[in-house]
Amino acid sequence: MQENLVIVESPAKAKTIEKFLGKGYMVKSSFGHIRDLAKKGLGVDLDNKFEPIYEIPEDKRKVVDELSRLAREAKTVWLASDEDREGEAIAWHLAKVLQLPIEQTKRIVFHEITQRAILDAIENPRTIDLNLVNAQQARRVLDRLVGFELSPVLWKKVRPALSAGRVQSVAVRLIVEREREIIAFNSTAQYRVVGQFYADGDASQTLFKATLSQAFATREEAEQFLRGCIGENFTVSKAEEKPLQRFAAPPFTTSTLQQEAGRKLGMSVSQIMSVAQKLYEQGLITYMRTDSVNLSQMAITQCKNEITRLFGAKYSYPHNFKTKSKGAQEAHEAIRPSYIDRHEIEGTAAEKKLYDLIWKRTVASQMVPAELDRTTIVIDLERRKEQFVATGEVVRFDGFMRLYSEAIDEDAQNEGEGGILPKMTVGDKVVATTITASERYSVAPSRYNEAALVKRLEELGIGRPSTYAPTITTIINRGYVVKQNRDGQKRQTQQLTLSGGKISEKMVTESYGKEKNRLAPTDIGMVVNDYLETQFSSIMDYHFTANVEKEFDRVAEGDIAWTEMIRDFYDPFHQLVDRAVGTQGDRSMQSIRVLGVDPKTGCVVKARIGRYGPMVELESEDGGKGQFASLKKGQLIESITLEEALELFALPRDLGELNGEPLMVGVGKFGPYVRHGKTFASLQKSDDPYIITRERAEELLKETIEKQRVAAEPIRTFAEDAAMVVKSGQYGPYIAYNGKNYRLPKGVKVETLTYVDCQRIVAKSKK
Numbered sequence: 010m011q012e013n014l015v016i017v018e019s020p021a022k023a024k025t026i027e028k029f030l031g032k033g034y035m036v037k038s039s040f041g042h043i044r045d046l047a048k049k050g051l052g053v054d055l056d057n058k059f060e061p062i063y064e065i066p067e068d069k070r071k072v073v074d075e076l077s078r079l080a081r082e083a084k085t086v087w088l089a090s091d092e093d094r095e096g097e098a099i100a101w102h103l104a105k106v107l108q109l110p111i112e113q114t115k116r117i118v119f120h121e122i123t124q125r126a127i128l129d130a131i132e133n134p135r136t137i138d139l140n141l142v143n144a145q146q147a148r149r150v151l152d153r154l155v156g157f158e159l160s161p162v163l164w165k166k167v168r169p170a171l172s173a174g175r176v177q178s179v180a181v182r183l184i185v186e187r188e189r190e191i192i193a194f195n196s197t198a199q200y201r202v203v204g205q206f207y208a209d210g211d212a213s214q215t216l217f218k219a220t221l222s223q224a225f226a227t228r229e230e231a232e233q234f235l236r237g238c239i240g241e242n243f244t245v246s247k248a249e250e251k252p253l254q255r256f257a258a259p260p261f262t263t264s265t266l267q268q269e270a271g272r273k274l275g276m277s278v279s280q281i282m283s284v285a286q287k288l289y290e291q292g293l294i295t296y297m298r299t300d301s302v303n304l305s306q307m308a309i310t311q312c313k314n315e316i317t318r319l320f321g322a323k324y325s326y327p328h329n330f331k332t333k334s335k336g337a338q339e340a341h342e343a344i345r346p347s348y349i350d351r352h353e354i355e356g357t358a359a360e361k362k363l364y365d366l367i368w369k370r371t372v373a374s375q376m377v378p379a380e381l382d383r384t385t386i387v388i389d390l391e392r393r394k395e396q397f398v399a400t401g402e403v404v405r406f407d408g409f410m411r412l413y414s415e416a417i418d419e420d421a422q423n424e425g426e427g428g429i430l431p432k433m434t435v436g437d438k439v440v441a442t443t444i445t446a447s448e449r450y451s452v453a454p455s456r457y458n459e460a461a462l463v464k465r466l467e468e469l470g471i472g473r474p475s476t477y478a479p480t481i482t483t484i485i486n487r488g489y490v491v492k493q494n495r496d497g498q499k500r501q502t503q504q505l506t507l508s509g510g511k512i513s514e515k516m517v518t519e520s521y522g523k524e525k526n527r528l529a530p531t532d533i534g535m536v537v538n539d540y541l542e543t544q545f546s547s548i549m550d551y552h553f554t555a556n557v558e559k560e561f562d563r564v565a566e567g568d569i570a571w572t573e574m575i576r577d578f579y580d581p582f583h584q585l586v587d588r589a590v591g592t593q594g595d596r597s598m599q600s601i602r603v604l605g606v607d608p609k610t611g612c613v614v615k616a617r618i619g620r621y622g623p624m625v626e627l628e629s630e631d632g633g634k635g636q637f638a639s640l641k642k643g644q645l646i647e648s649i650t651l652e653e654a655l656e657l658f659a660l661p662r663d664l665g666e667l668n669g670e671p672l673m674v675g676v677g678k679f680g681p682y683v684r685h686g687k688t689f690a691s692l693q694k695s696d697d698p699y700i701i702t703r704e705r706a707e708e709l710l711k712e713t714i715e716k717q718r719v720a721a722e723p724i725r726t727f728a729e730d731a732a733m734v735v736k737s738g739q740y741g742p743y744i745a746y747n748g749k750n751y752r753l754p755k756g757v758k759v760e761t762l763t764y765v766d767c768q769r770i771v772a773k774s775k776k
Contacts, residue, residue, distance in 0.1 A: 011035050011079065011082055011083045011084075012033045012034070012083070012084050012085070013030075013033055013034045013035065013083060013084065013085050013086075013087060014034075014035050014037065014079050014080060014082075014083035014085070014086045014087070015030065015034055015035070015036045015037070015087040015089050015117075016036075016037055016038070016039055016076060016086065016087070016088055016089060016090070016103055017036060017037075017038055017039070017089045017090065018038065018039055018040070018041055018090050018091055018096065018099060019038055019040070019041070019286075019290055020038040020040070021287065021290035021291065022038070022122060022289075022290040023036040023037060023038045024036075025122050025290060025291060025292045026089070026122060026127055029122075029123075029124040029127045029128070030127065030128075030131075035079065035083070037075070037076060037079060038072075039072060039076065039090070039099060039103060040069070040072055041099070042069075042098075042099055042102065043065060043069050043072060043073050043076075043099070043102055043103060043106055044063045044064060044065045044066070044069070044102050044106060045063065045064070045066065045149075046061055046062065046063060046064075046149060046150075046153055047062045047063065047064045048064070050062075051153070051154075051157050052153055052157075053150050053153060053154060058572045059150055059572050059575045059576070059579070061146060061149070061150055063102070065106065073106060073107075076103070076107060077106070077107055077108075080107040080108075080109065085115060086107070086109055086114060086115070087115045087116075087117055087131070087134070088100040088103055088104065088109075088114060088115070088116050088117070088137070089117050089118070089119075089130070090103070091118075091296065091298070092118035092119070092120055092296060093296075093298050093474075093475060094141045094142075094144050094145040094148075094475075094565060095145055095475055096118070097116075097137065097138055097141035097142050097145065098141075098142050098145035098146065098149075100116055100137050100142075101137050101139070101142040104137060111136065111137055111139075112136055113136075114136070114137065115134035115135075115136075116134060116135050116136055116137045116138075117130040117131060117133075117134050117135075118130060118135075120295045120296040120299075120341060120342050121289075121292070121294070121295040121296070121347045122289065122290065122291075122292035122347070123292055123347045123348070140564065140565055140566065140567040141565050143564050143565075143570075143571040144561050144562070144564040144565035144571065146571055147560075147561055147564050147571040147574055147575060148561055150571075150575055151175065151557070151575060151578060152174060152175055152176075154575075154579060154582070155173065155174060155175045155548070155582070156172060156173060156174050156175075158582070158583065158586045159172075159173035159178075159541070159545070159548075159586070160172045160173055162544070162586060162589050162590060163537060163540070165590065166540060166544075166589070167536055167537060167540050168533065168536075168618070171487075171533070171537060172487060173537065173541060174483065175548065175554065175557070176471060176472050176476060176480050176554065177480055177483050177484050177487070177489075178537075178538070178541055178548070178549060179471055179549060179551060179554045180462065180466065180471075180480050180481070180484055181484050181489045181490060181530065181534050181537070181538050182538050182541075182542065182549055183457065183462065183465060183466075184456075184457060184462070184484075184490055184528050184529070184530050184534070185530045185534065185535050185538045185539075187454060187456060187457060188456070188529060188530050188535070188645070188647075189647075190453070190454045191453045191454060191456070192645075192647060192648045194453040194454070196450045196451050196452070196453065197450070197451050198448050198449065198450050198451075198502075199224040199225060199226055199448075199449060199451075200224060200225040200226075200227075200228065200230070200231035200446040200447065200448055200449070200505075201220070201221070201224045201446070201447055201449045202220070202221035202224070202225070202231065202234065202235075202444060202445065202446045202447075203218055203219070203220050203221070203444075203445055203447070204218070204219050204220075204221070204388075204397050204441050204443070204444040204445075205217075205218060205441065205442045205443045205444075206218075206219055206243065206388065206397070206399075206439045206440060206441050206442070207431075207439065207440055207442065208431050208433060208437060208438075208439055208440075209437070209438035209439060209440050210438075211431065214442075215431055216442065217386075217399055217401070217430050217431060218399060219386065219388055219397035219398055219399035220397065220398055220399070221234075221395055221396070221397055221398075222395055222396045222397070222398055223395055224449075225446065228448075228503060228505070231446035231505060232446070232505055232512065234393075234395070234446070235444060235446060235505055235507040235512050236512065237390075237392065237393055238390070238441065238444050238507055239507065239510050240510075241390050241391060241392060241393075241441075242390075242391040242438070243388050243389070243390060243391075243397070243438065243439045243440070243441055244388065244389050244391070244436065244437070244438055244439070245386060245387070245388055245389075245433050245434065245435055245436065245437040245438075245439060246387050246388070246389040246396070246435060247385065247386065247387035247435065248384075248385075248386050248387075248433045248434055248435055248437070249384070249385045249386075250382055250383070250384045251382070251383050251384075251385075252380065252381070252382055252383075252405075253380075253381050253382075253383055254378040254379065254380060254381070255378055255379040255381060255408075255410070256378045256409075257373045257374050257375075257376055257378070257408075257409035257413070258370065258373075258374065258415045259302035259330040259343065259374055260302055260304055260330070260343035260344065260345055260370060260371045260374045261343055261344040261345075261367060261370055261371075262299055262300055262301065262302060262343060262344065262474070263282075263297065263298050263299055263300070263344070263474030263475075263477065264463050264464065264467045264474065264477060266281065266285065266297070266344055266366075266367070267281050267282070267459070267460060267463045267477060267478070268460040268461075268463055268464050269366065269370070269415065269416060269460075270363060270366060271458065271459055271460030271463075272416035272417075272460055273366060273416045274359075274362050274363065274366065275526070276359070276363075277459055277481075277492075277526075278459045278460075278463060278477055278478045278481050278482075279478045279479075279481070279482050280359070281363065281478075282297065282478045284357075284359045284360055284363045285297035285344070285363060287356075287360060288354075288356075288360060288363065288364055288367075291356075292347055293346065293347055293351075293354055293364060294344060294345065294346055294347060294364065294367055295342055295343070295344055295345050295346075295347060296342075296344075297344055298474040298475050299341075299342065299343060299344060299474060300332060300473070300474060301332045301341060301342055301343055302330040302331070302332050302343045303329060303330065303331075303332060303341060303342055303343060304329055304330075304342060304343055304345060304371070304374075304375075305342055308342075308345055308349065308371070309327050309328075309329065309375060310327070311348075311349035311350065312325075312327070312349055312371065312372055312374075312375035313325050313327045313375065314349075314350075315349050315350055315372060316372060316375060316376055320376075320411060320412075323377070324376050324377055324408065324409075324411065325375065325376065325377070326375060326376055326377040326378070327375055328375070330343075330374070343371070344367055345367065345371040346364070346367060346368050346371060349368075349371070349372065351368075352368060353365070369412055369413040370413060372412060372413075373409040373412045373413035374409075376408055376409035376411075376412065377406075377408040377409065378408050378409065379404060379406060379407055379408035379409060379410045380404070380405045380406040380408065381402055381403060381404050381405060382402070382403045382405055383400065383401070383402050384399075384400065384401045384402075384403070384430045385398065385399070385400050386398070386399040386400075386430055386433055388439055399430055400430075401428055401429055401430035402428075403428070403429050441507075442508070443506055443507065443508045444506070444507045444508075445504060445505070445506045445507075446504070446505045446506075447502065447503075447504045447517070448502040448503045448504065449502070450500075450502070450521065452521070455524075455527070456524060456527035456528055456529055457527065457528045458525075458526055458527055458528065459481055459492075459526070459528065462481065462528060463477045463481075466480070469551045469554075469555055470555030470558055470559070471551065471554050471555055471558065472558070473558065473561075481528075484534075485528075488531055488533060488534070489530065489531060489533065489534030489537060489538075490528050490529065490530055490531065490534055491528070491529055491530075491531055492526055492527070492528055493524070493526075493527060493529055493642070493643065494524060494525050494526065494527075495522060495523060495524040495527070495643065496523065497520040497521060497522050497523030498520070498521060498522050499518050499519070499520055499521075500518070500519060500521065501516045501517070501518060502516070502517050502518075502519055503515075503516060503517075504516070504517050529643075530645075531623075531645075532618055532622075532623040532640075532645055532646045532647075533618060533622075533623075535645070535646075535647060536618065544585065544588070544589040544592070545585055545589070547581070547582075547585070548582065548585075557578065560574045560578075561574075601615055601616075601617040602615065602616045602617065602646055602647070603615050604616055604625070604649065604650070604651040604654050605651040607627055607655060610627070610630055611630070612627055612628045612629065612630055612635070613627075613628045614626070614627050614628075614651055614654050614655065615628070616640070616646040616649055616654060617646065618646070619637070621639070622639060622640075623639070623640040623644070623645070623646050624637055624638060624639050624640060625637070625638050625640065625649070625654040625657055625658075627655075627658055636658050638654075638657035638658050638660065638676075639657070639676060640657070641657070656699065659699055660674065660675050660676055660698055660699070661673045661674060661675035661676075661684075662674040662675070662698070662699075664703045664706055665703060667685055667707065667710075670685055670686045671685075672684075672685050672703065672706055672707070672710075673685075674692075674698050674701055674706060675698070676698055679691070680692065681696065681698035683701075683706045683709050683710055685710055688710065688713060688714060688717075689713070690706075690709040690710045690712070690713035691709075691713075692709065693709075696709075719737070720736065720737055720738065720739075721736070722736075723735060723736055723745075724736060724737050724742065724759060725759060725762060727764040727767065728764075729764045730764065732746055732747055733746050733764060733767050733768075733771075734746075735753075735759055735762060735767070738750075741753070742759050744767050744770060744771060746767070746771055751770055751771050751774045752774070753770065754770065757770075
């Protein structure tokens with residue numbers, strides 16, 4: 010009989026913990042949840058206080074059978090799932106399924122997998138916290154009710170096979186609203202003026218930049234200002250130097266880790282959480298799902314020792330941060346390295362980078378503030394009211410910045426501060442060497458990247474540490490949102506420069522609109538969002554969704570019964586569903602947008618969602634079947650113009666005849682292609698079907714024909730029978746014999762294949 014059985018969530022964690030506990034302890038993994046709401050039907054008994062109907066999934070039967078046997082044989086069972094609500098629920102499900110008495114079963118938690126933490130947990134077990142279990146049950150049941158009742162409404166009213174979720178739908182709403190801001194945005198140009206100056210009497214003529222306090226709406230105004238600066242006197246009216254301190258950012262919470270690793274390492278939220286999970290399971294960092302910025306006293310002391318050793322005592326500033334989030338969950342510490350003196354780890358490149366980021370952020374949080382001097386110089390013009398302003402920032406003592414600086418959101422970046430400015434006093438004269446007025450266009454709001462979306466969800470109080478990554482993954486997988494890159498466009502802008510009493514003009518090419526890994530709604534995402542906002546405005550309301558999270562927190566704290574909370578939500582929600590089902594609505598009429606009239610035919614052009622996705626339609630002149638074309642990637646029904654739509658009807662394109670047969674370019678089920686007779690050649694990603702040249706089309710065709718020729722040639726023949734050959738196919742080598750093809754069994758090597766082997770494979774193969 011085994012003395013002690015410890016059950017954890019993951020096998021990786023089991024191996025690490027078993028090393029610390031030694032003999033007398035067997036550590037096994039439940040591989041996450043061992044049961045969930047029944048997939049068949051609602052999975053919730055509405056007539057019995059929302060009693061959940063749980064089932065053990067087929068793929069967990071073997072795990073459950075083994076754990077049941079081991080639990081019966083063990084003297085003591087320790088449930089050591091993660092320390093958040095999800096982990097508490099897993100412990101409760103294990104106790105129920107393994108028939109362990111709830112009040113007597115030992116529940117242990119630890120926020121780091123170190124020997125000290127594990128042994129401390131064993132010495133201080135507790136019972137399962139049913140309030141935390143109920144908070145997780147409430148979330149699971151509520152989300153099942155919303156999804157189960159909303160999805161069929163979408164099938165009837167919008168399109169079959171759609172689904173909706175409480176948090177996911179609100180996340181889509183944020184992305185749709187941002188897209189509409191971008192669509193509605195009108196870019197306007199104005200002229201921004203920057204001067205290059207040096208102090209009068211400065212023999213070295215050290216230049217510094219200053220920006221005019223106002224911009225000009227037109228070229229004429231900008232040019233008039235520059236003309237007015239010819240022979241102008243410039244005088245310093247303000248010279249201010251202020252000392253300031255910049256404090257280190259607190260240690261990472263789940264959301265700040267997702268944001269910072271997204272900005273600095275370019276990782277997706279799901280990647281970040283997957284890598285962090287591996288670091289945690291190896292005992293390298295503390296638990297990665299937390300709202301807390303708190304550090305243990307031991308961690309603070311370790312940081313102090315390490316900072317003193319690396320940089321000296323003057324860099325150490327031991328202190329703790331307070332968690333601002335009112336609904337901060339159960340995890341009691343920020344994400345930090347388990348051992349502060351461990352600067353580097355073994356592992357994958359991603360694991361090393363993420364660990365390094367966590368280590369630096371943790372240690373920097375315990376370092377002294379940086380000390381800076383900020384200088385502001387204001388320059389007056391003698392004959393005009395405008396002023397030039399120069400700002401500079403100089404680091405006097407680097408403090409925490411010696412180790413780490415927080416990344417800035419792309420959207421928040423500006424032209425930045427200047428460096429060192431010359432020492433000046435009020436009344437000093439300055440000389441302008443050049444003054445340049447540059448045409449600048451206003452920029453539309455940026456689409457969210459994953460880090461920015463997490464930040465916004467957190468600001469609104471929507472979701473919790475465990476929900477951010479799955480929420481983003483779900484809305485992308487459902488096809489409501491796409492993560493995309495957009496190539497930048499180029500435009501010509503004017504630049505006027507005053508130098509030596511003369512104004513010169515030149516055109517400057519600037520790039521704009523480039524995006525990387527930004528989230529944009531799809532047409533179906535916008536349609537579903539609009540329908541839900543119309544019929545279920547309360548569910549889509551940000552404050553309502555945030556308030557539901559607060560109710561979960563109240564359940565976790567034992568303030569309200571979870572069934573009571575669900576009842577308060579479900580009754581009015583169910584009435585909304587009944588009303589939505591009862592309202593008239595023709596699915597076929599949804600999202601049809603009339604773009605205008607084709608000037609050539611006089612026929613109406615429409616954009617709508619078709620059977621295979623968003624498309625445009627050109628009605629026929631005689632009322633018959635019209636012309637149809639799919640939208641390009643990145644185009645939306647809501648924003649496509651008539652001109653853009655008419656361009657889409659250019660396919661298929663006829664590139665002329667080749668050897669007596671037409672050479673055509675089109676778009677099919679598998680993407681854009683070139684067709685010549687019965688030969689099809691796929692276009693490469695860099696090829697645009699609308700502008701591809703005949704020469705390039707012929708090149709692709711030749712490449713395809715050559716590949717087909719090589720594929721048709723046998724790679725093995727046999728003297729015993731000329732009809733038996735081995736060929737190379739799309740999915741690997743295969744046997745061709747008497748007009749039929751036979752797949753090679755796994756592990757068979759072509760080089761050692763004999764004629765007898767081929768006969769045996771042909772004979773055994775199913776017809």
